[in-house]
Amino acid sequence: AQSVSQHNHHVILSEAASLELGCNYSYGGTVNLFWYVQYPGQHLQLLLKYFSGDPLVKGIKGFEAEFIKSKFSFNLRKPSVQWSDTAEYFCAVNLYGNNRLAFGKGNQVVVIP
Amino acid sequence: GVSQDPRHKITKRGQNVTFRCDPISGHTALYWYRQSLGQGPEFLIYFQGTGAADDSGLPNDRFFAVRPEGSVSTLKIQRTERGDSAVYLCASSLMASGGPSSYNEQFFGPGTRLTVL
Numbered sequence: 001a002q003s004v005s006q007h008n009h010h011v012i013l014s015e016a017a018s019l020e021l022g023c024n025y026s027y028g029g030t031v032n033l034f035w036y037v038q039y040p041g042q043h044l045q046l047l048l049k050y051f052s053g054d055p056l057v058k059g060i061k062g063f064e065a066e067f068i069k070s071k072f073s074f075n076l077r078k079p080s081v082q083w084s085d086t087a088e089y090f091c092a093v094n095l096y097g098n099n100r101l102a103f104g105k106g107n108q109v110v111v112i113p
Numbered sequence: 114g115v116s117q118d119p120r121h122k123i124t125k126r127g128q129n130v131t132f133r134c135d136p137i138s139g140h141t142a143l144y145w146y147r148q149s150l151g152q153g154p155e156f157l158i159y160f161q162g163t164g165a166a167d168d169s170g171l172p173n174d175r176f177f178a179v180r181p182e183g184s185v186s187t188l189k190i191q192r193t194e195r196g197d198s199a200v201y202l203c204a205s206s207l208m209a210s211g212g213p214s215s216y217n218e219q220f221f222g223p224g225t226r227l228t229v230l
Contacts, residue, residue, distance in 0.1 A: 044221040090153050098167075099167065
């Protein structure tokens with residue numbers, strides 16, 4: 001079945017630690033890839049996106065993600081997290097020709113000052 | 114931004130509920146998602162203008178959504194069940210195309226939290 005997988009649902013880090021969140025998808029066609037973030041008490045908002053071209057994409061607040069087509073992966077990274085990065089992070093996939101987003105279960109990230 | 118009303122709704126099992134979504138002005142595409150506890154948002158339906166272009170995510174015929182004038186949308190759930198408890202999210206975007214670089218970002222509202230007792 002088509003799906004988006006995110007592992008390690010709860011992540012606890014200290015400030016300045018590096019963060020990497022994994023995302024794998026199982027769609028067979030060409031896809032657009034996204035990471036969304038939801039800060040406490042706020043709306044879902046787009047962190048970064050990949051459509052085509054350079055597989056390493058940079059988003060807001062120092063986040064980046066790498067698309068590895070052979071592994072069907074789109075992992076999110078940040079070299080040094082801050083307390084303000086405490087949030088829930090969702091990977092999402094959009095199939096070409098289809099307007100819906102399919103989301104993973106999310107990663108709840110807590111950064112300890 | 115996208116606004117949703119109400120923000121919270123508590124109802125008893127078997128009652129009907131209605132949620133409203135007011136998209137960003139000029140956005141022709143409107144989406145409804147449902148987010149259950151511990152899960153990511155799950156697609157329900159999307160509108161392009163007034164018509165439902167894809168309603169394949171609606172779980173059953175108790176769920177119904179309309180967008181009569183191509184702007185505000187309402188999502189209705191009839192005869193609610195405890196399993197309907199979730200956050201119902203609305204999103205809007207410029208004209209939806211589903212292509213690569215022509216994909217338009219979906220902007221999400223704050224959601225309506227439904228609790229069915």
